[in-house]
Amino acid sequence: MNFLFESRQPVRYAFIAVATVIALVSLVFSNTLVKGLAKEERNKVEIWAAATELLAKSDESSDMNLVLQILQSNKTIPVILYDKTSNTLSANNIKLPEKDTQGFLLKKTGEFAVKHDPIELEELNQSVYFDDSFILKRLQIYPYVQLLVISIFIALAFFALMSSQKAQQNKVWAGLSKETAHQLGTPISSLIAWTEYLKLKGLDPALINEMGKDVYRLEVIAERFSKIGSVSDIKPVILQDAVKQSVAYLENRISDKVRLIFDFPESSAMVQLNESLFSWVIENLTKNAVDAMGGEGIITYSMGEKGRHCFLDISDTGKGVSTSKFNRIFQPGFTTKERGWGLGLSLAKRIVENYHEGKIFVKQSEIGKGTTFRILLRKG
Template structure:
């Protein structure tokens, strides 16, 4: 009992616990990766949305400054006259913290407000970069105006018809306006704007201790300026993640337990079938031993009776007496047949088996089977193999099996019918099929037909099929019977092909 319990525990470990652990780990890994991909995709979408708005924001600003640059070219001789235009532009658009016209050495010529004094030098580095490149330049970081307002500087070159730099148009972009605009798009998103040197220009919802590793951030370039926009991949929701893990582990555990129960059920059925088969074998051996010993005890006095009957038959010549003696002899022969079945049912004596051509055996039995079929008004369909099929067995016992089965078929067709005998070779086995169109066998009866002494006939001994199976098993063969009530029965005999030299 302890051994069986230990075996069950080992099976549970290998069928339930280990697969649950490994399967849950694998499925959790897949689920985590899928969720991470979803968050990465979401972060990538946010990054592209913000990058697109940055591009539009810069494009609109540059367009506005280019319009002012055209006006500056027209008023080149007196750029101070542009102040009203700069003031109106600055007031009409909340993005601006100020708009200025600078000389090529960085000196303020005019502006939209008086935060800076006239002729003051302003953002020399940006102006020098515009002079060098004659291109649009944006400051690498935010800075504060005298009124503590944080801004970014965007400079656009003003060129004459000869493509010579004559001045610089510079707008101060309010950082708080940009932040509000981006925050409206995706509130709560954590993002950074980095300049060309990967230095932080501005950040949104960023904690100081957040590491900037590539696995947790999505980076998208801003087309109009040499900046990058980075969005942090959202952290997984702890509650939803926990529920997902619990569901996965629970589902795997349920499936593995169902599998365990199915395997245990199959093992129990297999064990029950083996025990039943073992019990049948033991019962058959016990019955066989008893039958064989009884048969020996019966055969000895029966031999004496048969001899005395023969002597009496020689002494009495009267026809009536001879009729009685013939009846007695027939009954003695019948008893001998039953005794012979008893002996086979017991442990059979060692017989010398040799390769026998089953096709030839069937041909030898054909006249006998045909005469009995004709007597019972039964059509016989005989399909023996044209090629010899050798099986290792004893010829007489093989004949006994075939005649026993055909006799049962004739008895099942009292009102006539059809008996079909087919012999064929399939791979390494010999297959003999004997089919009839008789009354058939009930389902509840067919399960008991190989039980010793069980019979559905009034005069049967219940040993015929048992003996047939015992003989065929001794040849290494099998017998299988299928039947449908009122339609007929098919007996399938399979035997291993003998190796002939």
């Protein structure tokens, strides 16, 4: 059933949607504010240009106090006045270099003209070029800085939420596993006693032997569950032997139409393993392969080395998996089967990555041709 995986999707999508809306509203509001301020600054420059024109046309008897106040009030907006008649440039609120002042201002007029259309003083044959004030420039950058901060905050909140969910899942995993191991303990002990009793009754030894194997199997399963959530006992193990021992129990319990091929190198590959937990991984992948093939096909186990790691590839000739599901298949609750909880691959991923500091992933898959899982483990 996929309900465990799918039930979390609406929460994630809602979180992302709300965060996106907040970011967009903030960005639109900031841009609107910047455009309004830019319009205000152009109005101020137009008033400044009109005052400049009025001052040039005034005579000695005119009272120019108001005009001078207007001209002196501009202390933030960079302005360049270009006199076309004398071909000279003068500036206000611009830090000028000691040499080649005119060349510097000429370059600036080009930069200013790209940002804003110049204001023409036709009667004086002059043009006024202006740039955004320092405050406006900072406000223009502010929306993007704000968007970055919001994005970082959203990312941190999202990861915190995911970490909290993961920690909660880990507690549930460990609690259920230990409780399962505890519950299995009593019937297993009883079965062991019954097996010994049946031996004394002189029943068929072959039958008693097979029962003993299944009881031992239950003991192994209980031991595995008890180790979930505990510190893993890792030690150097020959990978070839670990894989063959893990498959041995299933080999006589799967369809005769399934052929197992071990493509192993002659030299032994030593890796750091907890054999009990790792055998769980191999069994889960093998069972999934058998199900994917419908109980008929070939499962190949191949090995090799890659840097400081050994890799184990488990390939089947089953129905395959679409590329879009490569990551989702390791999610708890995700399954393509009509029946089942979809916990096998999730458990395998936890054992490989959390307990063995390795990696497990879908190496390749093709619909109708099969799938290959790869496991990377540290060399011993």
